[in-house]
Amino acid sequence: MQGAKLLIGVIDEPGEARDALTETIARDGLAVYAAESAEALPPETVMIVAHSRAVPPNEWPRLAERLPTLVVSEDRQDADLFQAVDAGMVDYVVEPLRHGHLLRRMIRRVIEVRRLAAERERDRARLTELNESLETHLAMLRLDQQAGGQIQRKLLPAHPQTVNGVTCDYWLAPSLYLSGDFLDFQRFDDRYTLFYFADVSGHGASSAFVTVLLKYLFNRWQTEWDGNDPEALPGRWLAALNRELLDTGIGKHATLFLGVIDRRHRYLHYSLGAPLPKPLLDVEGKVYSLTGEGMPVGLFPGVEYPQLGCELPTNFRLWLCSDGILECLPGETLDRRLRELERRVQVSNTLADFKNSLELGRVADDDEVDSVEDASGHEELPDDLTIMMLSGFSNDQP
Known part of the structure; x- marks a missing residue:
């Protein structure tokens, strides 16, 4: 038993009474060392049993601070016993020779409490060490994420920019440092402009x-x-990308919209892979969703994606939003939120107008790097949020 390996110090005046007290404690394998004062006890002593008659009243506080101490006395009305208890002794026993079994149980309880306290202190120290290590690793991860976010933003196209009479502007705000939203807008030649969302x-x-x-x-x-x-x-x-994502085996899929703008015929060729919400075309204040259906990319093999298209008038605005926009709109149902999105697109002439209508506060005002870097701002975005607006051809001279 663990208690048999620990040393119990007895403080009492020399004599038969101390010997009897020592013998009473030593039963059941407890190790005991008797002395007249705490200074005379071995350093490996783990607790003290002190008789009230053997310790001066002014010594009780110092004794209580040194080691856990039980007080014993022959008289329940002993004034020294009261002073010892008031000084912070862990407990007391009256007539210890008569109640030896109780005394030994109390000693073992004090030893067990002391052991548990030591374990808690070790656990607390270990937890502190682990927390410091975790904070260090989190800081390193945060730096890596921030660096990755910087690289990801470098891959985005410049904005706003005008290519073949069509102007592209966008705003991308990740819910974390890195984003699952992405877009591109590139000139192929004087006739065709390619983009995807x-x-x-x-x-x-x-x-x-x-x-x-x-x-x-x-x-x-x-x-x-x-x-x-x-x-x-x-x-x-889109079909080729579907095969590529399936071949990687990473378990990721994407919703996409891919378009080719024909400047000569002012026509949009496009295909879609289940974007939600669908792109919205605003023509002279009338807003409607682009038609067509298509499967998400990277979920099912052998998917064929539709060939779709529509004419682009002299003045148009094409809006594309990631599904994070739905978290920022009022409405109890998806249909109501989509109608609210159409309404806000209809009254927004610029990307800034649309952002302001979302009332995202500090997140919406952070345009310095086109995404949110400060982690404190991420709390307002439950998901990545990206808005892309294409407009033209009012000032285009082919």
Whole structure:
């Protein structure tokens, strides 16, 4: 038993009474050392049993601070016993020789409490060490995430920019440092402009890695395109991307909208992979969703994506939003939120107008790096939020 390995110090005046007290405590294997004062006890003593007659009244506080101490006395009305208890002794026993079994149980209880307290202190020290290590690792992870966010933003196109008579502007705010939302807007030649808008499932590092893959694949496919059959290009690229994501086996999928703007005919060729909400086209104050249906990219093999298109008038605004926008709109149902989105698009002439209508406060005002870097601002965004607006061709001279 653990108590048999621990030393109990007895403080009492020498004599038969002390010997009897020592013998009473030593039963059941407890180790005991008797002395006249605390200074005479061995350093390995773990607790003290002190008789009230053997300790001066002014010594009780110092004794209580040194080690856990039980007080014993022959008289319940002993004034020294009261002073000892008032000084902070852990407990007391009256007539210890008569109640030896109780005394030993109390000693073992004090030893166990002391052991548990020591364990708690060790656990507290270990927890403090682990917390410091965790804080260090979190700080390193935060720095890595911030660096990754900087790199991800470098992959985004400049904005606002005008290509072939169409102006692109956007705002991207990740709920964390990295985003699962991504977009691109590039000139192919004097006639065609290519763009896409992607929302990768989830958010954070794993989703951000997929956006880097998207950037690489679309750049590669763009260099391989010969400029023919623009109407088939969006669907073909989405099908190829679907195969690529399935082959990676990473369990990520994305919703996408991919478009080719034909400047000569002022026409939009597009295909879609289940974007929510659908892109909204604003023409002279009338807003409607682009038609068509398509499966998410990266979920099912062998999916074919539709070839779709629509004419673009002289003045148009095409709005694309990630599904994070739905968290920022009022309405109890999805249908009501989509109608609210159409209403706000209808009354917004610029991207800034639309952002202001969302009333996102500090998050919406952070335009310095086009995304939120301060973690304190992320609390207002439950999901990544990206808004992209294309407008033209009012001042275009082909």
